[in-house]
Structure formats: structure tokens, C-alpha cells
Amino acid sequence: IFQQYFPTHLRTSVESYFQKIFSFLYPYIQITFNEFTGERFMRSEAFAAIETYLSSSSSAQARRLKADIIKNGQSLVLTMDDNEEVADEFQGVKVWWASGKNVSKTQTFSFQPVPTDEKRYFKLKFHKKHRILITGSYLNHVLKEGKAMKVKNRQRKLYTNSGSSWSFVPFEHPANFQTLAMEPERKEEFVNDLITFSKAEEFYSTIGRAWKRGYLLYGPPGTGKSTTVAAMANLLSYDIYDLELTAVKDNTELKKLLIATSSKSIIVIEDIDCSVDLTGQRAKKREKKDIEENDPVQKFTKDESESRNSKVTLSGLLNFIDGLWSACGGERLIVFTTNYVDKLDPALIRRGRMDKHIELSYCTFEAFKVLARNYLNLESHSLFSRICSFLEEIKITPADVAEILMPKTLPVDAESCLRDLILALEGAKMQAGPEKPHD
Ligand SMILES: Nc1ncnc2c1ncn2[C@@H]1O[C@H](COP(=O)(O)OP(=O)(O)OP(=O)(O)O)[C@@H](O)[C@H]1O
Numbered sequence: 448i449f450q451q452y453f454p455t456h457l458r459t460s461v462e463s464y465f466q467k468i469f470s471f472l473y474p475y476i477q478i479t480f481n482e483f484t485g486e487r488f489m490r491s492e493a494f495a496a497i498e499t500y501l502s503s504s505s506s507a508q509a510r511r512l513k514a515d516i517i518k519n520g521q522s523l524v525l526t527m528d529d530n531e532e533v534a535d536e537f538q539g540v541k542v543w544w545a546s547g548k549n550v551s552k553t554q555t556f557s558f559q560p561v562p563t564d565e566k567r568y569f570k571l572k573f574h575k576k577h578r579i580l581i582t583g584s585y586l587n588h589v590l591k592e593g594k595a596m597k598v599k600n601r602q603r604k605l606y607t608n609s610g611s612s613w614s615f616v617p618f619e620h621p622a623n624f625q626t627l628a629m630e631p632e633r634k635e636e637f638v639n640d641l642i643t644f645s646k647a648e649e650f651y652s653t654i655g656r657a658w659k660r661g662y663l664l665y666g667p668p669g670t671g672k673s674t675t676v677a678a679m680a681n682l683l684s685y686d687i688y689d690l691e692l693t694a695v696k697d698n699t700e701l702k703k704l705l706i707a708t709s710s711k712s713i714i715v716i717e718d719i720d721c722s723v724d725l726t727g728q729r730a731k732k733r734e735k736k737d738i739e740e741n742d743p744v745q746k747f748t749k750d751e752s753e754s755r756n757s758k759v760t761l762s763g764l765l766n767f768i769d770g771l772w773s774a775c776g777g778e779r780l781i782v783f784t785t786n787y788v789d790k791l792d793p794a795l796i797r798r799g800r801m802d803k804h805i806e807l808s809y810c811t812f813e814a815f816k817v818l819a820r821n822y823l824n825l826e827s828h829s830l831f832s833r834i835c836s837f838l839e840e841i842k843i844t845p846a847d848v849a850e851i852l853m854p855k856t857l858p859v860d861a862e863s864c865l866r867d868l869i870l871a872l873e874g875a876k877m878q879a880g881p882e883k884p885h886d
Pocket residue numbers: 626627628629666667668669670671672673674675785786844845846847849
């Protein structure tokens with residue numbers, strides 16, 4: 448009709464006139480985010496982030512949803528189905544997200560059934576007066592949140608080294624800081640330290656340090672070192688690389704392993720004091736201490752030459768830890784655990800390598816209260832004061848306390864568990880002798 452009744456020269460001006468009226472009546476701006484951009488098989492990062500971002504508002508608002516299972520079947524994610532619309536609000540401004548798909552009609556002829564070429568997209572609609580806010584801060588916010596949610600939802604992995612590569616299983620340890628028995632102040636400090644680290648990317652780059660932090664966890668067996676590592680990984684949603692040093696052939700293999708680790712991960716070396724070669728090196732070094740003490744260069748070259756016939760050396764470990772951090776983009780924690788902190792070489796645990804030394808010790812009353820809450824659902828009990836005075840003088844590990852508090856009957860008989868604990872503490876006290884317990 449338009450073409451029939453209007454001469455060509457009038458058409459353009461009429462069109463622009465209509466456009467003005469249209470934009471007056473319909474003051475919204477639309478932005479389309481396609482699932483695939485450019486490269487046909489490359490899924491758009493923005494699309495994926497938006498999909499994740501919208502999943503929470505979608506499950507609340509949309510009437511038709513699509514469900515998908517992530518985290519090895521542990522949790523279900525709901526995303527909006529095609530042609531649905533959900534609203535979102537940002538700094539008091541309302542926007543609408545719609546989903547849809549284009550079905551491509553240009554299909555090539557083939558005898559095999561061709562999967563229909565669907566291109567999904569999200570359309571963002573908002574009032575034109577909010578253009579700057581939405582195209583700037585809001586979209587940034589959506590992408591950032593979406594990516595963060597994706598990282599949080601992903602199936603995390605527990606890696607272990609075999610040869611010069613890593614193999615993994617899903618990481619599903621339930622440990623967390625709420626259930627970890629530790630004095631509240633120390634726990635809070637630890638958690639804050641971890642969270643500060645995880646948010647400090649910019650800070651680390653301004654001070655010119657690689658984004659990594661080392662923790663040394665030490666204490667007697669059964670005080671929760673391994674549990675703490677799992678809790679750290681769960682708190683920060685990191686993967687864990689459990690490095691078995693005794694299975695590493697030499698320094699070169701160690702280097703390969705360390706370089707193959709990804710960002711957002713914890714590299715753990717458990718029982719670092721038991722790593723045969725390192726203690727061997729240390730013993731040798733102590734003999735040569737007098738000669739080498741004042742000559743770090745000589746010390747270094749000696750270690751290197753020893754590495755050829757032995758396995759991983761201390762200097763190999765030190766250098767490759769530091770070399771790795773400076774080389775690859777960070778956000779990594781390295782954790783050593785040990786039962787005997789005194790046996791370790793000072794170079795291995797100096798600040799800058801192991802920034803924080805955390806002692807996990809025998810069960811204190813505060814730690815006991817956490818265990819009582821976890822295992823028996825008890826906040827207080829008349830027997831607590833007796834247990835408190837025992838714990839002040841008797842050394843018992845949280846693992847032992849936990850084992851005794853483990854409910855043996857159903858329904859849980861909290862009092863008998865507490866009595867069992869008192870019996871065990873009494874027994875331990877008898878063994879320690881009637882005098883003042885040794886330190
Ligand atoms: N501080 C703690 N809080 C809660 N549970 C604990 C704590 N310490 C130990 N446990 C319990 O004891 C068990 C053993 O603890 P864990 O394996 O973490 O000890 P560990 O310090 O790593 O010992 P090892 O030095 O022998 O490796 C865990 O399964 C956990 O349930």
C-alpha cells in the first residue's frame with residue numbers, strides 16, 4: 448500500500464516521520480544477544496552469562512521453563528523456555544528480557560536427517576531514557592553476576608597426579624567452616640583472610656604480586672587439616688589439586704604438573720614432612736650446613752645437581768612454586784599440611800611462600816561446642832562445665848571427640864554421648880598421671 452500510493456521522493460520523508468511517531472509512541476530500545484556469534488560453533492559468552500543470570504528470575508516469573516541438570520546430577524537449573532519474558536530491576540529501573548529462536552531456513556540438502564538449525568537469542572527491552580545506565584552499568588552487572596554464578600554452579604574437581612598429568616573425580620566433600628571445630632575468632636580471621644584474597648585481584652596487580660597465597664596447616668593427626676582444606680575449597684568454590692610428591696619423578700615433571708593447574712584452585716601437598724626425598728635432602732643439607740650457610744649460590748647448584756639422580760628436591764619445589772606463580776595467571780592457593788612444623792625447612796615455609804601459618808590443635812572447649820552443635824544439636828548442657836574443665840588439661844583431638852559424639856542410637860541420646868566423652872577424658876587423665884599434665 449505504502450509503495451502504491453506514495454511517490455518515491457516522498458517515501459523517505461514519510462518514513463522518517465513515521466519513525467518519529469513510532470519512537471514517540473514506543474519509547475523502548477531493544478538489544479539482541481544471539482547464542483552464536485561469528486564462529487558458528489562458538490557459543491557466545493554473553494549469551495551463556497545472561498542465561499545463568501536470568502535463571503533465578505526465570506524460575507520465579509516465567510511460566511514455561513526448561514530444566515537442566517548440572518553438578519553431576521546434584522542440582523537442577525531452570526532457564527526460561529523460548530518466547531517467554533521476565534522482568535528485572537536495576538537501580539529502580541525496570542527492564543524486560545525475552546527469549547526466542549530463529550529457525551534457519553537455508554538448510555542444505557542431505558540424506559541424513561539434519562538437525563534443525565536453531566539460533567536462540569535473548570532480547571533486552573528498556574525505556575530509551577535509561578539508555579546509558581542500561582548499556583553501561585546494567586549490562587556489566589549482568590555479565591559479571593552471570594559469570595560468577597556459573598563458576599559457583601560448576602561441578603568442582605578433585606585432581607590427583609598420575610605421571611606428568613592430572614586425573615580427576617568430582618569434588619564432593621561436604622566440609623565447611625560452620626561445622627569446623629576451631630575457636631570462633633581464629634576461624635573468623637581465617638575466613639576473612641580467604642575471602643579478602645579471593646577478591647583482591649586488583650590489589651595484587653597494583654602491588655606487583657602474583658595472585659596467590661600460601662597456607663601452612665600444621666597440627667597433630669586428627670585435628671582437621673584435611674577437613675580444613677576441603678572447607679577452604681568449598682568456601683571459595685575452588686578445585687583441588689592434591690599433589691602426591693612421592694609419585695612425582697623429578698623436578699621437570701613437577702614443573703609440568705604445576706603449570707597444568709588451572710586458576711581458582713588449591714594445590715595441596717599433604718604431609719609435606721613425610722615426603723621422603725625432601726627430608727632426605729634436608730638431612731643431607733644439615734650435614735653440610737656449615738659450608739653452605741653463607742653461600743646460597745653454592746647451595747642452589749648442589750641441590751640442582753642432586754636432583755638428577757634423586758627425585759624432587761627442595762629447591763626444585765621452591766623454585767617451581769615461585770616460578771609458576773610468576774608465569775601463569777593466578778587466583779591459586781597453595782596449602783601444605785604437616786604434623787611436624789619444626790621438621791620443615793625454613794625456606795619452604797617462609798612468609799611470601801607460606802603467607803599464613805595456621806595451627807590446628809587439640810580440642811578446646813570452644814571447638815567442642817561446635818562439635819556438640821553439629822553432632823548432637825546441643826547448644827548447652829549441664830555436663831558442659833565438667834567437659835570444659837577436662838579440656839583445659841587433657842589433650843584430645845577433635846577427631847576423637849567427634850567419634851565419641853557420633854550418635855550410636857536413634858533417636859539421638861545426647862546425654863549418653865556426653866557421658867561417654869567424660870569417661871574417655873577421665874581415662875586419658877588417668878593415663879597422663881595424677882600430676883600436672885606434661886606440655
Ligand atoms: N577441627 C575439626 N572440626 C570438625 N571435625 C574435625 C576436626 N578435626 C577433625 N575432625 C574430624 O576428624 C576426622 C579426621 O580429620 P582430618 O582428616 O581432617 O585430620 P587431619 O588433621 O588431616 O589428620 P592427619 O594429620 O592424620 O591427616 C574428620 O573426618 C573430621 O570429621
